[in-house]
Amino acid sequence: MAKITYIEHSGAEHVVDVETGLTVMEGAIRNLVPGIDADCGGACACATCHVYVDPDWMDRTGPRQSMEESMLDFASDVRDNSRLSCQIKVSGALDGLIVRLPEQQG
Amino acid sequence: MTAGTVIIGAGQAGLSAAEALRKRGYDAPVTLIGDELAPPYQRPPLSKGYLSRELPADRLWLKPESYYAGAAIDLRPGVRIARIDRAARCVVTTQGELIAFDHLILATGGAARRLPLPGADLPGVHVLRSLAHADALSDALAQARSLAIIGAGYIGLEVAASARKRGLEVTVLEAADRPMSRTASPLLGGWFGALHRGYGVDLQVSTGVAAITGSHRADGVRLMDGERIEADVVLIAAGLTPGVELAEDAGLACADGILVDAHARTSDPGIYAIGDVARFDSALYGRSIRLESVQNAIEQGRAAAAAICGARAPYDPVPWFWSDQYAIKLQIAGLIDGADRMVRRGDPEEGAFALFHFRNDVLIACEAVNAAPEFMAAQRLIAARARPDPDRLRDVTVAMRAFLS
């Protein structure tokens, strides 16, 4: 279990418990956090699950995977801390993670 | 009280329409009726991670249970619609219940095609469209040593890869001269054929199946040339028959799919059709198309919802699709039919490359193997009906971004 805070573009915060083994994307879908479309369901094929990882957490979420990196390259408003949330696996080490959602997906 | 919108088919498209209606502020009732018992779920993993047992069933659900009540979507699982009464503006369940509608959306998907082969009805012969099918197939594989797959389309090949991961001996039989012959280019099909052979799949192309053998249960297949192949389990993976029966019986225009316009409207303006079952005119491709993809299900669902809410948002997509086999991610943007020129970028031998297909110098499709930048850029180029320079495309030192400016 990890407590994850999702902050919508509007500033609205959602603090939810996400089971270990799920992805940060699934944590949002299961807890009805708006702002993540995840059209491909986590196959790293759509880039509609874009989040910004809080800078303090970037070490622990690890680097982007190479496929993820190239998908992100074409998403809108990509920053250094951009990740595809379906590619971040939740573990105890991510307890307290904060991610922010972009204004729009795709 | 108004009757609101009734959606037949609680799959990827039906759910997308229901969700989009609520996101647009539609405040009349929304009833989402599906004959499966499971809540709306993702089908793509059924041949991939779910079948290889890397993904449990509870990770297939598209929404958590609490979503439906919260969004005031009346989800009616396990209910099958027997007919549509257009004059009375209602649908009738197989139990005889009448459900009235102001707007009706048909999102009935389709059925896995069963081939008219001797033995096709034997126990041990499977198809794969639903979660129930996947469970039956997965259980059968747990008891089996060998699997024969009839048809080397995406689903057949994905199942082959998943079954290899589970240690089964796999034979794939394909009537055409290469895998994925209906939707992919010869080069790509041939490349995937070699990939599967490399993983130990016995892939036989240009091979007709005469019968499925076995007296009480399937124990193999007999080929047209008389050869027999033993298999504990047989999967028929021969594509989809669109679920047009309700629409046809109701007199709606159908032709390999329910015919709809750019707003997903059928020949009855209050009735819409979306997803795998719908056939529409693509302005981009200048012909009618019917797509079987998650992208299409989601976006056409949104288009129907927009139309019901009175918005004008014509649907003219760049189709896209993905397939995962072993460690390979295939992403396809656009449709290759009608292409007159192909340009290759990257080296197939190295396992990452893209094939760009042109018609009259306009880019119409891209097949990308472990090549996400090519896929992502191609989606935009195709939408813009762009004419990228083939020589630069071929040059891997020119970044894909450069084509977008």
Ligand SMILES: Cc1cc2nc3c(=O)[nH]c(=O)nc-3n(C[C@H](O)[C@H](O)[C@H](O)COP(=O)(O)OP(=O)(O)OC[C@H]3O[C@@H](n4cnc5c(N)ncnc54)[C@H](O)[C@@H]3O)c2cc1C
């Ligand atoms: C094994 C498999 C793998 C796939 N992999 C991919 C992939 O990698 N990428 C991709 O883009 N696409 C993939 N697809 C295709 C994708 O899943 C479909 O395009 C998508 O599910 C279509 O959505 P739909 O809502 O139109 O149909 P469906 O999801 O089939 O939903 C239709 C629903 O309507 C129900 N129904 C039908 N008739 C009635 C009735 N009379 N009354 C009540 N309910 C009814 C059906 O039971 C079904 O639940 C795959 C499909 C399968 C089967």
Ligand code: FES
């Ligand atoms: S859900 Fe599609 S890329 Fe993450």
